[in-house]
Amino acid sequence: MRIDILTLFPNIISAYINESIIKRAINKKLIEINIINIRDYTLLKNGQVDDTPYGGGAGMVLMCEPVVRAIEAVRDKNSLVYLLTPQGASFNEEMAQEIVLKTKHLILVCGHYEGFDERILNFVNGEISIGDYVLTGGELPGLVVMDAISRFIPGVIREESFKDDSFKDNMLDYPKYTKPREFRGLKVPDILLSGDHAKIKEYREQEKLRVTKEKRPDLLK
Ligand code: ADE
Secondary structure (H helix, E strand, O other): OEEEEEEOOHHHHHHHHOOHHHHHHHHOOOOEEEEEEHHHHOOOOOOOOEEOOOOOOOOOEEOHHHHHHHHHHHOOOOOEEEEEEEEEEEOOHHHHHHHHHHOOEEEEEEOEOOOEOHHHHHHOOEEEEOOOOOOOEOHHHHHHHHHHHHOOOOOOOOOOOOOOOOOOOOOOOOOOOOOOOEEOOEEOOHHHHOOOHHHHHHHHHHHHHHHHHHHOHHHHO
């Protein structure tokens, strides 16, 4: 099994994988882990990978270009690509096992700051959340997913299982967008460029409901 972890903080990942059971699994060639720095794939001179959100709001949003280019540098037709986000499908043992059965090449994309430009979803197989809480970045979740998956690889560890679930405000976040306005034909919704903050707020509330219904309908029950 090969796992490529895309991140802006490679040291977080290397610190973990160079210890203990994972290190042993790597040495035994049961698992191959590659760390890819998303910053290496920006086309902007100053190494910029994020920008302010269209429509306003707090924090910075990871841009399409560096993230999609980093994914495209490592993926092939058999790869499975997942973003680590709080909006993703809840990760559990069943999912870990399923991933091991489905692919020999997993790509985990760790976000940071306020999240990914929503259009990046068009370039991945899905989103994974490790639980209903918001962490400062996707590195820990990426490591959690990698670690849980590696336990299903024969020879890494003895078989074992557990489950985990729960959520805070019963609602997922609205989609975010940053520059450029159009990326490979995918446009930022017009309303976010309107400057009408009342409308944007209303639109985002609707989007929260739409996204929650679409991605996690169980939260609305
Ligand atoms: N990024 C921030 N919080 C996260 C979570 N709970 N799961 C996956 N990625 C995240």
